Amino acid sequence: DAKTTQPTSMDCAEGRAANLPCNHSTISGNEYVYWYRQIHSQGPQYIIHGLKNNETNEMASLIITEDRKSSTLILPHATLRDTAVYYCIVSPGGSQGNLIFGKGTKLSVKP
Amino acid sequence: DTAVSQTPKYLVTQMGNDKSIKCEQNLGHDTMYWYKQDSKKFLKIMFSYNNKELIINETVPNRFSPKSPDKAHLNLHINSLELGDSAVYFCASSPPQGTYNEQFFGPGTRLTVL
Numbered sequence: 001d002a003k004t005t006q007p008t009s010m011d012c013a014e015g016r017a018a019n020l021p022c023n024h025s026t027i028s029g030n031e032y033v034y035w036y037r038q039i040h041s042q043g044p045q046y047i048i049h050g051l052k053n054n055e056t057n058e059m060a061s062l063i064i065t066e067d068r069k070s071s072t073l074i075l076p077h078a079t080l081r082d083t084a085v086y087y088c089i090v091s092p093g094g095s096q097g098n099l100i101f102g103k104g105t106k107l108s109v110k111p
Numbered sequence: 112d113t114a115v116s117q118t119p120k121y122l123v124t125q126m127g128n129d130k131s132i133k134c135e136q137n138l139g140h141d142t143m144y145w146y147k148q149d150s151k152k153f154l155k156i157m158f159s160y161n162n163k164e165l166i167i168n169e170t171v172p173n174r175f176s177p178k179s180p181d182k183a184h185l186n187l188h189i190n191s192l193e194l195g196d197s198a199v200y201f202c203a204s205s206p207p208q209g210t211y212n213e214q215f216f217g218p219g220t221r222l223t224v225l
Binding site: 032034036038041042043044045046049085087091092098099100101103 | 152153154155156159167201203213215217218
């Protein structure tokens with residue numbers, strides 16, 4: 001079972017920031033927080049990951065609380081192409097850790 | 112330029128048949144995976160291979176057999192297909208073992224069993 005809890009769906013206006021929350025209260029010390037997204041009919045796509053510190057890349061920012069029990073993915077300027085299901089996953093580091101996908105958050109970006 | 116490719120994209124077949132789905136990655140990755148996404152959109156890992164060796168087998172029926180001829184390929188063979196095997200199957204790969212687990216997914220193969 002997934003170790004994360006996310007809202008089922010969210011809406012965001014085009015051009016505004018999309019803030020997607022995730023709870024992972026049982027996260028272990030060696031587990032990373034990963035975010036993937038799945039655009040309709042496509043394979044999942046890696047977005048970002050973090051361990052303790054906040055992270056930023058060309059796609060998004062990841063804010064992790066100090067106790068690591070929750071995090072927020074931020075898409076700074078959402079576009080219609082960002083409409084997708086966003087998955088928050090906790091998993092140990094290394095390529096042999098399982099990625100256990102939950103139900104994710106369906107983000108709808110509206111014009 | 113495709114990083115992870117799968118063939119075929121669509122597969123329609125009758126119950127009881129045997130079919131294969133092919134996966135290839137040109138990223139030089141050591142680890143490859145097969146996932147199944149059912150009609151309720153749950154995405155579950157089925158197998159993981161590292162350098163042609165099975166690492167993860169998540170209680171998948173033995174009708175499903177992955178085969179890795181080399182570390183760039185991980186094919187999925189399914190025997191005696193059942194209605195419940197209808198789903199989208201995704202192949203993925205990840206870099207040599209490092210500090211984190213970024214997986215690259217293929218476009219998926221939609222299998223329909225009639």
